[in-house]
Amino acid sequence: MFLRKFLDTFVAVLICTFGGILIGGVIIGIFPEINHPVVISTFVLAGTFIGIVWAYRHDRNLKNTETTIDERKVMNQVEFYQAKLNYETDSWDLSKALNNGEDIVVIDARSPEAYTHEHIPTSINIPHRSMCEATTSDLDKSKLYITYCDGIGCNASTKGALNMAKLGFNVKELLGGLDWWKRDGYETKGKEGVQGKEVKCGC
Numbered sequence: 001m002f003l004r005k006f007l008d009t010f011v012a013v014l015i016c017t018f019g020g021i022l023i024g025g026v027i028i029g030i031f032p033e034i035n036h037p038v039v040i041s042t043f044v045l046a047g048t049f050i051g052i053v054w055a056y057r058h059d060r061n062l063k064n065t066e067t068t069i070d071e072r073k074v075m076n077q078v079e080f081y082q083a084k085l086n087y088e089t090d091s092w093d094l095s096k097a098l099n100n101g102e103d104i105v106v107i108d109a110r111s112p113e114a115y116t117h118e119h120i121p122t123s124i125n126i127p128h129r130s131m132c133e134a135t136t137s138d139l140d141k142s143k144l145y146i147t148y149c150d151g152i153g154c155n156a157s158t159k160g161a162l163n164m165a166k167l168g169f170n171v172k173e174l175l176g177g178l179d180w181w182k183r184d185g186y187e188t189k190g191k192e193g194v195q196g197k198e199v200k201c202g203c
Contacts, residue, residue, distance in 0.1 A: 087161070090175045091184045092201040094146055098122060104144045106174075109160030118190040120148065120181055128160035136167055145171045151179030 089097075097104055098121075106123035108115045115125035126135060128147075139145070145164055149156035157173050164171040174181070182188060187196030 087172055088175050089146060089172045091181045091186060092199070092203075094174060094181075095186055095199065102144075103142075104146055105139070106146045106148065107160060107164070108149075109147045109156040110149050110154075114150070116190055118178065118188050118192045118194075120178065121187055121189050123148070126160070128156050128163055131160060131163035131167065133167065136164070136169070139169065141169055143170070145169050146174050147171060148174035148177045148181070151177040 094104075094106070098106075106120055108119050108123045108125045109128040109131075110125070111127055112125055115123075119125070147157045147160035147164065149160070154177060157177055161171045161173045176183070178188070182194065185197040185199045188194050
């Protein structure tokens with residue numbers, strides 16, 4: 001780190017010093033009557049001074065940037081995990097909320113065909129591509145909405161959650177989507193719906 005700072009300063013001073021000599025030479029070429037060692041020395045010292053000041057300010061800017069980035073990392077780490085709990089839910093928590101009659105609405109953000117094939121019980125189908133003021137005008141904004149799609153290989157639930165949030169709804173995304181819902185043993189509806197089993201949460 002010290003060597004890097006030294007080299008940066010040295011290069012900056014060297015460039016500015018030569019710049020001062022060059023400018024002095026040009027001016028003396030235009031006005032030969034002022035050709036004097038004092039004039040040349042003045043330009044050299046001015047260039048050196050500018051180089052030192054530039055290197056100092058550059059170093060301070062780097063330090064400020066590094067400090068800001070470090071602070072941002074510390075803040076965002078806490079905020080990130082809090083946000084995951086605020087904006088995501090898992091199959092167990094969703095099932096528990098549904099069974100307790102909590103005021104939530106589950107949205108299948110996939111296509112109507114995928115929804116007809118298989119979906120989470122009580123869920124409604126609003127494809128993320130069609131989410132807008134018109135298609136959500138009948139929804140109650142005081143409720144919590146849970147979006148889901150096929151699973152971790154599909155981002156329809158993320159797009160749906162984003163769209164719903166932009167429209168002013170309180171929304172969470174279901175982790176793992178329909179795939180993890182089924183893997184955990186919960187019931188599904190539709191043409192290929194499956195019967196659920198007793199589920200025990202291990203976390």
